[in-house]
Amino acid sequence: MTASAVRRTPRADCTVGPDGGITFDLDLRREDEEAPELLLRLRGAKSPDRDAGAVRLSLSPLRDGRLRAVLPGTTRSAEGRWDVYLREPGGDDDGAVAVEPGIRDLRLLVDRAPASGPIAVRIPYPTLDGRLAVRCWLRAPHAEAGPVTFDGAGMTVEGTLYGTGLGTDARVEARLPGADGRVLRVPVTGQEGTFAFTLPFDRLADGSVTAQQLWTLWLVPGAAEGEPAGGVRISRILDDVWDRKKIFVYPGRSAGEGVRATPCYSTDNDLCVRLEPAP
Template identity: 45%
Template sequence: MNASTQLPATGAGPAGTEAVAPVLTGAPAPSAAEHGAGDAAPAAQPLRADCIADSAGGLTFDITAPQGTRPVWSAALVLRPRGDGDSAAHEELRLPLGPNGSGRLRAVLPSTVALPEGRWNVYADLGDGRDPQRLLPGDNDLRPLVDRRPLAGIGRLGVRIPYTTRSGSLALRSWLRGPHAEAADIVVDAGGTTVTGRLYGAVLGPGARAEARLRGGAAEADEVAPVVTVPLTGDGCEFTFTLPYVPLAERWEGGDARWDLWLRAAEGAEPVRIGRLLDDVPEKKAVFVHPALPVGCSAGQLRIGPYYTLDNDLTIRVTDDGPDSTGC
């Protein structure tokens, strides 16, 4: 389906101040050629957008448009998923773009709009017959996202963080999870990793536990990947657990072994990936760095420690600590 989602106008208020329901409107705006603009149309001037976050997870985009720009009713801020394939080419979200009262153009992405998890390029369609153009990042005010603490009973957690791509354009990283296990404090010592966090969309019950699952550990489709489980301590939505390193070292078979961390709120509950989403850092991997400590064993020495993946999920890495290490 070649369709776009168009949101009704939200006015010039702050992001996330009113509930908005998506409405399907069909294909994206026509190109310049379809409007008959021809080759005489001048080149589009680069546009820059400032982003303002609110504590509910909404974003407001203020764009400085070229002098003399007269936005029409069809003007929109366009979000398109990054990546290859048909979905990236045919799915987009269109947000109404109109004057903000101070000579700029404004679009609002409310927290009530469910933006699918992934990375999104940001464009401006001024309704002048040109193809939507990529936006450059301006000033970001993301202070409300720092140490954001939604209500624990929230059914589905939405997180959006603007960032700059390698090419210098504006993009968004979006997460949409429910339930969600948010990692907070992480303490690393030679015996293991201790994680303290908060569970959203569920509460702890009998049989609650953390699970470390070996990534790629199932060689065949009908096999189950190795799992190391540890009990949780905590009450309600707050949790703490310590994952010892010895069981991971004993299962090491060479190379880099990655153990992804999950949480089960109760016996029989579906597992929830543990990650860190509630701040203003779009990619934690290079920012929140934890040590990989040496762990000795009869056949050599390993290094084991936690890290955040490119999706900001928490994982434990096990690797050898030298050419003489052959495993435990």
């Protein structure tokens, strides 16, 4: 290994393939025979098993001297955020060096139409402190949120349902996490893999709202389709946006006297409604 290679921070260009796999091209020229490996660690993994929550990818030299690793689309990586590191030959995982993001080619993620089976999405992205990470989702079934429109009393959401059907008596539940476990149920309509529902904001604000409330949205298929335990989280993950929270900003609406309702996405791209006292 040259002295310049030791001092240089590794940087990777990423290309997402048609099968959802990712190619990592590291701009590192190596003179030693044994190549390092790319290490992907699941952020927050607490398993005592050292290899749990980690994916190891072999790096191979290209003609131009760079090193390439491929994460196949068939790899079953857990849902979450995976940080990318370079691990030297003979070194340990604790000594792995964080990789910086280079060019990211995400064009094949736009307007993606998944095939049958579990929905697996991987998006390489730059972290706030300048490192490379991969956001992964694994959903089966999955309810993909589409357009959100408004009238004077609430919002209407249209979307696409994968991996199951609506069946009879399907519904959407707005759930308020917490000790009281409040739930608002509204009917859902749709056909051939689509769904739509209207959520009246004033029905969420049952009583006074003195602090912010974050309601999560779930699609619960009818019993004829074999209702998934707990329902299906309504999210938007089938494009190249890894964090919609600050990008998709919707206007707030009145939800009754002194209450404001605002649709929003979480950092996990899950669709929610935020209730708070009106200013």
